[in-house]
Amino acid sequence: MPRVTMATLPDYARYLFAAAQGAASLFPVKQTVRLPGLEMTAHLSPGPLADALGQAFIEAGDDRSDARQLRIFIGHPGIGDLPEPAHWGDGHFTEHGFARTLAEAGLRGHHFHDLDFWQFYDPDRLAGVQLMRSAEAFPPWEPGSPLRAFLHWEYAARGMRLAHAGTLGLDGKGVLLAGAGGAGKSGTVVAGLLHGLDSVGDDYVLIDLDGGVSARPLFSTLKQDPKGFARLGLKHRLGTDGPLNWQGKHTFHIEAIAPKPVPASLDIFALMVPHIGGGETSSIMPMSRRDAMIALAPSGIAQMPGERESGFRFFSDLTRLLPCYRLSLGPHPEEIAGTLAHFLARVA
């Protein structure tokens, strides 16, 4: 079993690219997903990842003439001559050092050591490879937002960014909801959707700063812990038949609760940081951009491999472009949605 070190990392990445290209015609499944400015074609095996690719995305329906073609090979031993994934060697490993070593070679990558799970991306060739021990040997978070690392690398190369943030909007105008897990971000998105607001997604949305801040949908997956699921009335509406995800949360798709089709884009007018307020009603108060930046950037940067400094610069620019508010959440979903609808009607 080969072992990879920082010194051999770029060579290992190139070796996997060559192995995947050599087996290109032998992948049993080919699936194409249409995303903003991008057509991502994945070559893989049948199974849960292929199922996730068919369900987890909100496909773009706009003009495809400028879409770039991205190819991702999702492989494991048994497809052609694809090798067993290597182990990491004995050298010290840090995410930052790993990403920097690859970036110096013009590449991007991620390694999840427990599963010997590797992802490499070549932004010049728009090609990626994901090597696993078997068709199902992927991290448990992967099906909720499959191949998000590749999308992160490709969009970052174009000056855009996947933000770990929720969105709510009205008539094409929207707010970005940022904050650490448990702050009420996802519950706020669901509350808004259930009471007439739009969203282009929770967890990961595509942000573009060209000509103002806009958010576009990528993933359709929404999540709620069982308590929030019940509080928001989803238990009655959607049932509880499905298994909980790796975080013990219910997962469902935005189309299941959205009152209208998901908009292609929202023009973002404010950055909001929700928190459970403790009062009977919700309120929106200005907050400093410094504090909003500290609420927005860490999870978005930590959850996406590499591109750390460019992410810090991007989220800084984003924060400076928007007024920032602290959203104190009341206990009633309809009242939360009404507060946000009123805000959007007033400021947007």
Next chain:
Amino acid sequence: MHRFDVYAVASRDIVFESFDGEAVVLDLSNGKYFGFSDSGSAVWRALSSGVGTKALIGSAAGAAAIDAAALESFVAQLVELGLLAPSDATPQPLPDDFPAVLAAAKEPLNVSVHDDLADLIIVDPIHEVEEPLGWPAVKQAS
């Protein structure tokens, strides 16, 4: 008085941005964020530009004056956090607007550390330090 007068940003992994005059610093190597108070931001901006501590202390008077002991403590904290390191460079001139910025500041010298998610970045998932085994002890894949 300080042992050193001039400091510099400790490494290329220390990156920072300003938001309405308030600084946020990220240590790329470990994912820790640092939020500076308004007066702390002014001092960070000056120190990270190579302005000497002596110039900072002598820059303003009255309510806007920087207390030498407070500055020494603040600088020591920034060095301890790995954000600044002593430098042999020639001190740079104080920014013209520094006294006015300091006079307008409402908060004492302060930096807050935000490392809730730092472990997601700095954890070494391959090795774990175990006292009996020393470093590195290869983590057994589960």
